[in-house]
Amino acid sequence: MSTNKNQKFLLTGNEASAEAAILAGCRYYYGYPITPQNEIMTHMSLRMPQVGGTFIQVESELAAIYMVYGSAAAGGRTMTSSSSPGISLKQEGISYLAGSELPCVIINMQRGGPGLGDISPAQSDYFQAVKGGGHGDYHTIVLAPSSVQEAADLVFDAFDLADCYRNPVMILGDAQLGQMMEPVVFEKKQKTDLSAKTWALTGARGRKRNIVKSFYPVKGELEEFNIKLQKKYREIEAEEVRYEEIDTENADIVIVAYGTSARICREVLKEARKKNMKIGMIRPVTLWPFPSVIIGRVAEKVQSILTVEMSAGQMVEDVRLSVNGKCPVHFYGRTGGGIPSPREILNKISELINIKEKITCATS
């Protein structure tokens, strides 16, 4: 595929993410097949040789993440992708990548779990993605696209953020986003002002040797390193929070939803407007760092917040922490591959409005 012009392509979220990675300068891709993200691998197997890059279909997700580790340590732009059970296997390596401060991109097109689950869309890996997932005190930057165009755009940002902070970045999509087709234009460009990777392993020619490691056996050293890591995370929290805010001005109820759920909630907002219901939405684009400040601010002016997720309730915990008791937080979710319909969500909202009325009556 030629992407020279600002041409519009009709692509799946998987294909768009893969192509964006190549345009963002990714030259080392390692993966193991798992539905619903196989199109990323297929696209990479075709395109990587065309751009002089490396594609390896690896024996396992474990090996894939460690090839990413090696290529990242050697200074290359590198990526792997998988879906939920495969991401569970990659968690060991993600912890090591965070511990060695290595930049890379990991795409998770989530499917239903736990266990083998099914291949339908889900958002039940939220905890795993934003709370660490592997062992140790670390964070992965997590970006959550809700359209094919955004999936492509965020891949560019993911590589730049990874390099900028020397940290793994995860794109958290799902089967729906990965497999639906939408028009996409590859407009974003790779950042050019990033500092040189002087820490990378290139052979110690004309300089002191470099060591990439996460082992700190001398007492006190590991704590010192962790404090440094936490400082970096606070900086990321201060600088990199992204979200979309829709109709929150004068809203009675504000929905918080990301990715595919947020897409469905857009329909809910349209319907609600027709019914003169004042409903707004905050869509976190970065799930870590989480847009806590804006959610906290909005919580001061609304009757309640409704979190909608394709899980049994995971992000809602972060929403509650952000709201910090300023207003009630409600949850509507479908789990195990279930997708909420706009009607179900509207019903939930009507229920909340009725509750509100009942409470008002009781106290007046």
Place this chain on the structure above:
Amino acid sequence: MEAIYKKPETLIDTPTHYCPGCGHGIVQRLIAEIIDELDIREKTIGLAPVGCAVLAYNYLDIDMCEAAHGRPPAVATGIKRVHPDKIVFSYQGDGDLAAIGTAEIIHTANRGENITVIFVNNAVYGMTNGQMAPTTLLNQRTLTTPQGRDAGADGYPLRMCEILSIIDGTRFIARTSITSPKNINRTKKMIKKGFQTQIEKRGFSLIEVLSTCPVYWHMTPCESMKYIDEQMTRTFPLGIFKDWENENKDNN
């Protein structure tokens, strides 16, 4: 007076953390000598494993990378794909290579990855205090085989050279030991050949070195050397299992 034997430049002058009589120190010194002799210090990248050799980067003055337990071959693959002209080697114990990392070593070998693997087989898990390794000999007592390794319950010692040599992707596979100056010299020759195999872009090479762990064998260093010669080599015979040079001859 001219010094005929001195510290290799690649070897860092620092106190060792290895126990007295441990083979790791010998093998790492050999690697340093070879890197000096081949003049590749500035283009070599080494992989330190999990196990007693985790601190290998304290001794070798080259770019080095740590890898999680068993994963050095995958990490080495990732590095080599970025720098095909650099010399990449992994250094692994038997727990690392033949237990938790079995899949990685087999598949890296099968891809014919142009890297060199130095496999230090001391038939025990040293760092975690002497549990059974995949290479523990039958009847050998370890922390987790207190009555000696029993084939029925614990399986048999895994012979990695034999397994790897039937994989089409491998080019040079040898087993050596460090029990005498002669054997140490041979080990050096074999490891050097492993590096040369890579430099000449001939593909995957692995050198298994039968090594000592006096502490968890509950032997003196001298007894340990004897144990390798008299016991270990019966299960793990020394020799070259595959050599691209002979392959070429066969083809002619």
